[in-house]
Amino acid sequence: MQLPIRNSHRNIPWCSVCEWAVLILLVVSVLWRGGKSLDMTWILTGVAAAVTIVSHTFNRRIGKREAPILLWSAVMGFTVLTFISYLTSTTSNYGLDEVLRTAALGLMLLWMIRQAGDPDNGDQYVTRLIQLLSITVIAACGIGILVYIFQPVNRFVGTFFDYRFHTDYWPNAWAQFLLLTWPLVLYWVLRDYRFDTTQVRSRAEFLLRAAVVGLVFACLLLSYSRGGFLVFLSQLALWGLIVYKKTRPQFPVRNIIPVSVVIVVVALCSFLLMNGVRSNLHDVQEVGEKVTLSAAEGSSSVSERFGFWGQALNLATQKPLLGWGPYSFRFVQPQLQREVLATSDHPHNVVLKLLVERGILATIVFAIVVGMVMYRATVQLLSDRIEVGSLKFSLRTLIFLGLTGVILHNMIDFNLQFVAIGLPFWLLLGILMTYLDIGSLRNISASIARWTEITIAVLLLAVAFYEGAYLAITSVGRSAEIAGDPFTAIEWYDKAQGEYFTRDLHLSRAKIYQQESKFTKAQEALDRYFAVNDQDFRAWKRQGDLALLAGEKQRALESFQHAFERGRYNNLSVTHGLIEAYLALDMKEEIEKKRPMIDGLLTMFADAIERNSHYIALSPNIEEFIAISNMLARLYPEDAPRYQVMAAKADHHAQFERGRILSRPPGFLW
Template sequence: MLWKSAENDKLKLEWNWLQSVAIFMVISNVFMPAFASLLALRVLFRYGWRAIASPVNQAYFGLSLWMIFTTIIAFNPPTAAGGLANFLPYFFLAAITSYIIRTSTQFIHLLWLLVLSSLMVSGFGILQAVIDRPDWIFPKVIFDSYPIPMGFSPDRRIQSFFGHFNETAAYLLMILPIALHFALGKVKSISKSQQVIATIALALGTCVLVLTGSRNAWGLVIFGAVILAIYYRQWKLVAGFGVISLVIAWGVFGHELGLGGEVVRSLLPEGFVNRLASTVDPKLGGYSSTADRLNAWQFALSLISQHPIQGWGLRNFPLVAQSMGYNLRGLPHEHNLFLAIAVGSGIPALLGFIGIIGWTIYASFTSALIKESEGMIVAVTIGVMLFLFSGWLDLVLYEPRLSMLLWFLLGGMYGLTRHDK
C-alpha cells in the first residue's frame, strides 16, 4: 500500500498531482514548473507552514532569507531577483515533496515514474539522430520555450527536449543510476513489466548520453557505474570498468603524454577521441571551451575574494565583468555551480546549500527506512552526486526541469526520514 494509514488519505489529491508532474515534467520548462508551483501553493495554503516546517525545510527557509538579503544589496538587484527564481521555488518544491512522500512504496513509485518519463527524453533524442534534419525545427509552441532542431548540431551532438546538450546529459546523469537499479531487479516490489521498461529506459538513455557529446557526463556516468558496482559488491564489474577506462585513457591521451596508445586510439571512433583529447590539447579546436572556463573561474575567484560574505548578486556575474572590462569570451555565467552560488550570494549561501544537501543525504542513510527503500536511497544519492559533480564544469541548474528533478529526489529522500516514526 502507498499509504501508512487512513490519516494520510487527505493527501491523495496532492499525491496524484505530484505523480502527474513527475510523468510530464520533461515536456515543458514553462508549463510544468507552473503546474508544480500550484501544487506547492495548495499544500501551503491548505495545511499551513507548520505542516512542512521540519528542520531541513526550516534550513531551506533560512537560506532563502539570506539569498533575498544578498539580492537587496546586489550589484544589480533586478537581475539578482530573477536569479532567486532558480533557487527559492525549488526549495519550496523539495519541502512540499517531503510532506507528501511518506512511505518507501511512494518513494519507489515516484522514482519509477521519473524513469518512465525519461523515455520521452531518450526516445525523442534517438528520433533526432535517426531523422538528422537539423533544418527541421520542432515547433516551440508545442512543448518548449525554444525551438528544437530535428537532427545533430554542426559538431554532431543531440539535445532532445532540452535547450543544450549538457542539460540533457545532466538530466540523464540523475536518471540512469535509478534506471540501472530497477533494471537489475534490485527492487522486488515492482513488476517484471516495470523492470523491462526500466531496462529500455536505461539502454536508450545511455545511447542519448553518448550522443550529447558531453565529456563531463561520459566520465561521471562511468564513475557512477563503478560506485553502484561497489555497492552491489560486483568486484569483477568494478575491475572491468577500471580496465576499460584506463585503456580508453591510454588511447586518447597516451600519445600526448609520450606513453603510446596509438593502436587503441585507432580502434576508437575519431569523433569520440577528438572530443576527449580537446579537453587538454590546445592544438584542437574543442580546447577553447576549457580555456574559456579557466578564464571565467579565475575571474569568479577574484570576485569571491572581494565580496566573500554577501557576494555580488545572483546572475550578476556577466554584468560585473562588463562593468570591470573583463572579457568572459562570450560565456554567460561562471560555468560552475558552486562558484555561481558563492559569487551570487557569498560563501555562507554556498555552505548552506551544500550543508542542506549533505544533511538530507546523511539523514536518509541513517533512517530505519533505508532497508525498506530496497536500495533506492543509494541509487538516488548517486544520481544527485553525479549531478552536483557535473556542476564543477558547468551550470545547468538554470534549466527548470533539472532543478525540479533534483529537488524532487532530495525532497523524496527527506520525506522518508521525517515520517520515519
C-alpha cells in the same frame, strides 16, 4: 440548513490533487524544453505555493508532519538570503526568476520530506513518482532520437532544446539530467524482475529490460559530454565501491556481468546505429575530436572554465557577504574577461555561482542543506547495520548515486536552473532524507513551520501573479518587435512600466525610440535601465550611439569608454564606437595611444574568426572587424596593407563558415 458549497472543499481529495500536481509538473518540465523557459519557473512557483498552502490547511495530515530543525532552518535561510541578495543586487533587472525558483524548490523539498515519510501513502507515492519519471525519461529519449537524426544539431539533447532558436540546444544539461535519472530507470526496469535461465520468455524479457537501460546509456553517450561521461564512470565506481566494501569476497560478479554485457552491447549498438542513420542526413561528431579537444569548441571549453572559476573568486572577494545578486555573473564577469567571447551566464560551478552572486552566507546554508542529507546517506550506506542484500540494488543507493552525479557535474557545469533537473533533484533529496535515521534529530515546531511556509507561499503567489501579468504584456511587445513592428511593440512596452523583473525591456524601448529619433525618451529609458543595472556594456554602447546622434560628443566618449571596459572582448562595435567618438572630438592622439591595445584586440578576434570560436563567424563581429580595419587603414596609410589583409582574411573565413552553414541540409522536423 448548511449550504453544500460550504463543505464542498471537504469533498475534494486534496492529497491526491497535490500529489498529481507535482507529478504532472515533473513530466511537463522534462518534456517542455527541459524546463528552461520562464513559464516553467512561474508554473513551478504556483504549484509549490499551492501544495504548501493545501498541506497546511485542507490536508494537515501531511502538513503537520515534522521536519528536522537544522534542515528546515537551512532551507528557510537559503531562501531569505537569496531574497536579500536580490534586494541589494547590482543587476536587479535580472534574477527574480532565481529567487522564485529557489523558494519554490525549497518548499517542494520540505513537502516531499513530509509526503514520502507518510506511513500510509508515502512508499506508494514514491514508487509512482519513480515510475512516472522513468517513463518520462524514456519518452524524452525517444523525442531526442528524432531530433538527433533529423535536425542539424550534432549532439544529443533529448528534450532540452527550444525549437525557435538554432542556438538553444543544451546537450550538457541533457547529460546531467540522465546522470540524475539513469539509476532510477535501472531500478524501475529491473526491480521486480526474477531471471529464470530455463525459460525462453524470461531470457527474452531480460534482454528487453536490459535493452531499455542500454538505450538510455546510448542517449547519454551521444550527448558527447566529456564531463558527463567522467561523472558517469564515477557513479559506477562509487556504486561498485559501496557494494564491494560490504561484500568483499562475495562481490556479486556473476550477477553483474550478464546484465552489464547486455547493457553495454545495446548502448554501443544504439550509438553506432543512430550515428549511421544520421550520417545519411547530417554530419556526425567525431568521438576522437572530442577526446583530443580538437572539436569545434577545441580546448576552450576546458580553459575557459578555469578562467571563470578564477574570475568568480575575484568577484566574490569584492562583495563577500551578499554577492552581486542572482544572475549577476553574466554582467559583472566581462570586466575581468581577457579572451574573446569567453563569457557565460554562470561560472560553471554551483558553489562559485552562489558565492559570487549570493554571498558566502547563502553558500554555507546551501552546503548545509545538501551536505546534511548526502553525508548522513553516505554514513548509512557504509554502516555495518545495513543489510548487504538491500544495499546492492536498493532505491536509496540508486537515488544517492543520481544525486551524487548531479552534484559532481555541477562542479564543472551548472545546470540546476533547468526545472527538469532542479525539481527532481530536490524531490529525490527529500525522498533520500526519509530513508535516513532522523528520529534522533530535533524537529521544528509544527506551528512555526506552518505559518512560515504559508507566508512564503502566499508571497510567492502574489509576486508570481503580479509579475506574470507583465511577462505576458512584454512577451507580446517582443513578438511585435521581432516581427518588425516597433510601433506596436512600444505600445505594449509602455504598458509594462510597473514591472520589476524588466530584463531588457528598457534597452528595447531605448532602441525603438532611437530609431524614431526620439532621443530624449531613449535616454529616459536608458536612465531607468542604469538605475537597476549599470554593469551591462550593451546599455553603455546604446548610450554612446545615442549621444553621437544627438551631437553630445563628450558624453558619447565617456559612454563608449565604459562599454569598452566591460565588453571589448565580446562585441567589436564598442571599439568601433570608441574610435568614432575620438574622431568626432578630433582626438587622434588618443587613438594612437590605444593603438597597441586595439591591434592586439584585432589579432585576438582574427584568431577567433579563423577558428570560428563560439561560432563567431556567424555574428556581426565580422562586419565590425572589417569596418575597424578599414578605418585604421585610412588613419595609418603606412600600415594599410596589413589591416586590409586582416579584413580580407576575416571576410574569407566568415564567408566560408556562413556558406557551410547555409549549404548543410535543413532540419526535417522544423
